[in-house]
Amino acid sequence: MKIQKPDRLTGYVLLIIGLIILFIPIFISIQILLGNMPIPTFVQKPTVTGTDSAAEIARVIAEAFPLLNIIPTFLLFVVLVYAGSVLMGKGVGLIKEIQWKVTKAPKEEKTEETAEAEEPEEKEVKPKKKA
Numbered sequence: 001m002k003i004q005k006p007d008r009l010t011g012y013v014l015l016i017i018g019l020i021i022l023f024i025p026i027f028i029s030i031q032i033l034l035g036n037m038p039i040p041t042f043v044q045k046p047t048v049t050g051t052d053s054a055a056e057i058a059r060v061i062a063e064a065f066p067l068l069n070i071i072p073t074f075l076l077f078v079v080l081v082y083a084g085s086v087l088m089g090k091g092v093g094l095i096k097e098i099q100w101k102v103t104k105a106p107k108e109e110k111t112e113e114t115a116e117a118e119e120p121e122e123k124e125v126k127p128k129k130k131a
Contacts, residue, residue: 011094018087025077032073042072 031037045065049055 007094011091014087014091014094016091018084018089018091020084021080021087022084025080029077039066039069040073041069043068 028037032039043065045062
């Protein structure tokens with residue numbers, strides 16, 4: 001049996017943990033949609049008593065409470081799915097061997113401006129006088 005690099009082993013562990021974290025909110029949301037599991041309760045529904053206008057407002061707010069429990073649940077699921085995808089990405093990055101391919105940059109075509117800039121300046125050379 002060949003011993004794998006610790007980076008690869010860590011990559012596989014991160015990939016599996018990321019998949020688990022990714023599938024937990026998916027499984028819970030399917031169970032909620034099918035009615036097998038109630039929506040997690042973050043905010044308790046208030047009890048309403050009385051018949052005045054404050055009690056009427058409290059009744060309207062109480063009817064909106066399921067929405068107040070759905071929003072934090074949704075945000076928690078979004079964070080979990082994002083965290084799972086980040087862990088999976090890091091795991092795949094450790095598993096996959098990175099191969100660097102070095103290529104030369106293509107040569108630029110010479111234009112008139114660049115050709116003039118590259119040409120050396122011509123100097124006048126005077127012949128030496130013989131004595």
